[in-house]
Amino acid sequence: MSSTTIDVNLGGASQSKDRSYKIAIERGLLNDLGARMLTVGPLNKRCALITNPTVGALYRKAAVASLEDAGFLPLVIEIPDGEEYKNLTEIEKVYDRLLEERLERGSAIIALGGGVVGDMAGFVAATYLRGVPYFQVPTTLLAQVDSSVGGKTGVNHRLGKNLIGAFYQPLGVYIDPELLKTLExxxxxxxxxxxxxxxxxxxxxxxxxxxxxxxxxxxxxxxxxxxxxxxxxxxxxxxxxxxxxxxxxxxxxxxxxxxxxxxxxxxxxxxxxxxxxxxxxxxxxxxxxxxxxxxxxxxxxxxxxxxxxxxxxxxxxxxxxxxxxxxxxxxxxxxxxxxxxxxxxxxxxxxxxxxxxxxxxxxxxxx
Ligand SMILES: NC(=O)c1ccc[n+]([C@@H]2O[C@H](COP(=O)([O-])OP(=O)(O)OC[C@H]3O[C@@H](n4cnc5c(N)ncnc54)[C@H](O)[C@@H]3O)[C@@H](O)[C@H]2O)c1
Missing domain, CATH: 1.20.1090.10 (Dehydroquinate synthase-like - alpha domain)
Structure with missing residues (x-):
């Protein structure tokens, strides 16, 4: 099975924190998600898998199984599917769930979806408790070639697109090209x-x-x-x-x-x-x-x-x-x-x- 790793080198000696991370590309990688996350560093067992109903119906089961196999206890949060839901109202609902479930600073967020889920989950990660670790698991071609890499996170405002957001880098990007088979x-x-x-x-x-x-x-x-x-x-x-x-x-x-x-x-x-x-x-x-x-x-x-x-x-x-x-x-x-x-x-x-x-x-x- 061919596997590729690409380094995103960020943060030099003068920076307070090295924000470098790896992009892994491999068919079937979703089944290895939990194990890959463990290699990045210590994380709380409790984590949040953020997805939408479309992607969730297809891949949530495999993602959860992989996380559980690695010892994680994932909370699954689904945001409605569509660019029209990429807004602060939906973000607030995610905060509610995370707070109700008492997810802590060391709890990771995993974005499983296209660019909309990735941008929103990344923004939640950037802002929840002033920042928690997160991982991108992009499921559209656009997200796999672009939006999951680079740390731009955010939502739309009624006056324009992506006007509210933050630069916040993931700890890893896990790309499974196999997931594209169900994409329109x-x-x-x-x-x-x-x-x-x-x-x-x-x-x-x-x-x-x-x-x-x-x-x-x-x-x-x-x-x-x-x-x-x-x-x-x-x-x-x-x-x-x-x-x-x-x-x-x-x-x-x-x-x-x-x-x-x-x-x-x-x-x-x-x-x-x-x-x-x-x-x-x-x-x-x-x-x-x-x-x-x-x-x-x-x-x-x-x-x-x-x-x-x-x-x-x-x-x-x-x-x-x-x-x-x-x-x-x-x-x-x-x-x-x-x-x-x-x-x-x-x-x-x-x-x-x-x-x-x-x-x-x-x-x-x-x-
Ligand atoms: N952060 C960045 O750097 C960056 C860069 C480019 C685009 N973006 C943002 O990305 C968004 C667009 O992302 P997108 O094109 O991925 O759209 P999207 O996230 O809306 O996904 C498109 C559709 O495909 C479905 N889907 C996702 N994965 C699937 C799969 N494997 N099988 C079947 N269906 C699947 C989704 O549910 C959705 O209905 C925009 O909001 C854009 O602003 C961000």
Whole structure:
């Protein structure tokens, strides 16, 4: 059984606490979850497994059995399934359960689910009793290639996405690609959008490899998916290690997200999955870069072609430019009132650009 470990190296000598951890990738790893957690350090027997009813019905039994085999006494907490529940109201209900059950500081939280569960469970871990240990067990492709790594946790506010949150690193990320077998094809495609992102922001040769695979990328039954997860996690780990709290280079991971978050918000988080909105956002970023003279037209063309081969939408219709701009200005990437975009210079290289509202509005009107 092939097994891969990737180090996320964080916190140097000057830091008070080393926050480094490992990402383990292995088929069937869920059955080994409890034993893996024991290797990380002393933890209370009592722990909380946070999941949702969809993932819980599929994998809660195996996760609980693995935790119990390792001597843990897991409390299972389910939060409703969906981005619309990624809010403080639901977080409070989780705090209630943890407090009622008297979980202590040494009790670990385990996030078993996609990015929504991961972001929420991570935020609970960051804030419950001022911070308890936690582990990510991502179950969607998007979570396995992106959201489970890097310690961004949080929830949405009615005024925008992920506006409330904390940087808080897990003690380990345990990726079991086998869990993707039950994932809907649409969710697989959404996750692939973030994989494509890594090629654009970091490694042109990875993008070319994705271009060569094209339509077959969505077939998660092949070994290819493990390669994609590994490659994506390595890039994310490298970027996060350089800039844990997004004061510089980490911002490039937001390619397509300023447009994407606005698209999600303007369509009430119901029409597009996060990855789908990011796909449209990456094409928009490419076209914006062409308009500003930052890259040539071939760049967005290649991005669009690859995303279309995967089966993702690359355009959004019917959004009013002024409303679009207003939604983007609620994004965390706004600096001193000016929007900061990640724009491609070439495939494999991006830059951060502060753009005036006037230029942005012109672009949104023309596109
Ligand atoms: N923290 C970060 O760095 C970061 C990065 C990217 C995205 N995100 C966040 O991640 C979220 C999106 O995550 P997502 O795309 O995983 O969506 P999601 O968590 O909503 O999961 C998608 C759907 O798949 C179901 N599901 C999960 N695993 C399954 C499995 N193995 N089999 C069958 N069904 C399964 C879920 O119940 C859900 O219905 C957004 O809220 C986004 O903001 C966070």
């Amino acid at each position: 094809a649409r969710e697989v495609r959404a996750g692939l959008a973030e994989v494509v992102k890594y090629g654009i922001i970091w490694e042109g040769s990875f993008f070319e490899m994705l271009e060569e695979s094209g339509t077959s990328l969505g077939d998660i039954s092949t070994g290819k998916v493990i390669e994609l997860i590994e490659h994506s996690c390595r890039i994310k780990a490298e970027v996060v290690a350089k800039d844990e709290r997004e004061s510089g280079v980490r911002a490039i991971l937001n390619l397509g997200h300023t447009f994407g978050h606005a698209i999600e918000a303007l369509t009430n988080y119901s029409k597009y999955k996060h990855g789908e909105a990011v796909a449209i956002g990456m094409v928009m970023a490419g076209k914006f870069a062409v308009k500003l003279g930052i890259c040539d037209a071939q760049v967005p063309e290649r991005i669009e072609k690859l995303l279309e081969a995967i089966g993702l939408e690359t355009h959004v219709d019917g959004l009013e430019p002024k409303e679009f701009l207003a939604a983007m200005k609620l994004d965390k990437k706004v600096k001193g009132g000016t929007l900061r975009f990640v724009l491609p210079k070439a495939i494999g290289e991006v830059s951060l650009c502060d753009i005036s509202d006037g230029d942005t509005l012109n672009f949104l009107t023309d596109i």
